[in-house]
Amino acid sequence: MPPLIHEALLIGFKEAAKAGLVWLVFYSYLVVNDRKNFVKPFYMGLLVSFLIVFMSQFLPSDIVTKENAGNIISMSFALFLIMSGAALFHVSGTNMLSISASGYGSTLPEETQVPSLKPAAWGIIVLLFTVIFFAPDGMGSLLQLRELSYIKGRGSMSYISALIGVAVVAAVLFTVVGLYKPYKIGGFFDVPQLLLFLAMVKLFGSGAKEFAELSLLPSVQRGFMKFAHDFVHQVFLFLMVPDHPLLKATFWNFIGIFFGPDFASLVSLIILLLFPFMFLYHSLRETLPEPETRSVAEGRKIKAFILSGRRKRALPVACFIVLILIAWFSRSEETIMQMYLPKPIPVVADRGVVMIPVRDPTMNVMDGSLHKFSVSYEGRQYRLILIKKWDNTLAAALDACEMCPPEGYGLRDDHVVCIYCGTPIPVNTLGLPGGCNPIPLAFTIEGGFVKIEIHDIVKKWGFIKPLQGKESMH
């Protein structure tokens, strides 16, 4: 038998551990609250997810599919995070299932009651959420396995390795659950906490960029940074700040703080922690409902029951906060700061045309990496970049955008990143004009050379009014 593929084995471990953990928490929640009838739609959801994952086998093997899978995973994380907040407000932090199991339900005000959907409707919701949770991650993992299979050239061995990983985790899980029956952990969860838990499992257990990647954090960081940047950017654009002639360099640099990776990273962390802190506040500070009871002591008992439940359910949320902080700060340096910054290679303009070889012994502009060039013309220096896009076409652009001082771009994962403001720009959007995108250049490829008119470079470098103003600052 050929040796196992370790990366595939890890993918199997990871996906099985995620599924096992989610099953354990959800099943325990149902056991504790005497609602085991909802376990059937959960299993059906798993089956539907499996079918979707199987069908994804027939998707094309290209970087766009992989990128889309990554986006869907990120979106499903965001969905669970937002849904958890919405559920928290809707259910008001009172675990109505445990309240109803305890027989206290009728004593509480109507606004604290759980939405009166029929069991069938709840069943469909459970099924849908199961699919939304498992299908994207499963698809991502399958794409990774397919890629591994291709790279390693060992056919189905990557799938077999992953299945062995799944089997090992399943065996451990069944043994532990069979021996210890740890269903008490269900008492730490309510519907909002369950949704938050699912979001956290995705945050720490998902990832579509690399084999057996264990965290969505880089994607989330980049997503939030982009959001923070775009928000600030649009506000200043709305105020016509960049074009204002009275603006001084210091002011522009001040705005740059908002665009910078440090600030954006911090803001994005705050946004991510907002939900868990909202849960903590709700659990520990929100006013308790006033039960209608025969005696005040009985009312106090019901309130104590609710309060203790809230405190109990604040515990996993506090753990999430600690985990997020640890993961964020331990990963932020490697994920946010590491950037490929190539030095510009000097090229010359011959009879008004800059000619760059597509391939030579030292370089290949179609290798997917970022390539920088500098050209001197009439006493001024201009910089430009070349990079292969996901559709295997080339993009040529100035090493500057319309908005920031022209400090240029670096490469991080699938994004070029503005060195000045830290904005990540997907490589496949290069060639589009406007905003933070590098200013595109017209080019042709002839006889193994990329040809760019020098006057196009000069014109676009010079035409950018804010750039001219800001350039003098540096």
Next chain:
Amino acid sequence: MSFIILKNIVKEYGPAHALRGVSMEIQKGQWVNIMGPSGSGKSTLLNIIGGLDTPTSGEVFVEGIKINALSEDDLACFRREKTGFVFQQSHLVPYLDAVENVMLAQYFHSMADEEEAVGALTRVGLEHRLKHRPSQLSGGEQQRICIARALTNDPVLLLADEPTGNLDRENTKMILELLKKLHSEEHFTIILVTHDPFVSQWGERVLMMEDGSIKSDAPINP
């Protein structure tokens, strides 16, 4: 069905027999006094009914629950939910004030509620002593805190073991009148152990115990 049913309760401490096959029934809302000389088994009987002690043999039912078959946790729950105790010694926490002493009982039942604790002390006429510590209060006032503490969790059964044993006649009367008032308002069941003939005349029924057995069981004429 009677509120409390005792069937042939025997309690032995080694060779000593504290109770020798006691059987009786108590109706809900009744005030029953248990009289007898020292060592007759009256406190042992009270502790067994309240779940503080277990019989060597026999069965105890309170509100249909066979309490001598309960686990330690369930028994603690029974005491917390169903009973209130008043002892001869106040057993108040000396460094807590009156309100805090009542709130402590609420805390172990469910959660502390200061407003409710103040209400309980007002009910026993101690609204002017809320922030006083036990050492700053008279014996009668301390016993009134004990009653407020015993009743704050709305028990169905109040067990009092010589509640006036440390008090003079005037304070004894005041405590008994307070109990009578609260009993008529809230209709909980009282079982009160005493050796004082004056105290035994309050309530609805008196049991005479001697050497671990009930010697007489008679209603008290109003």
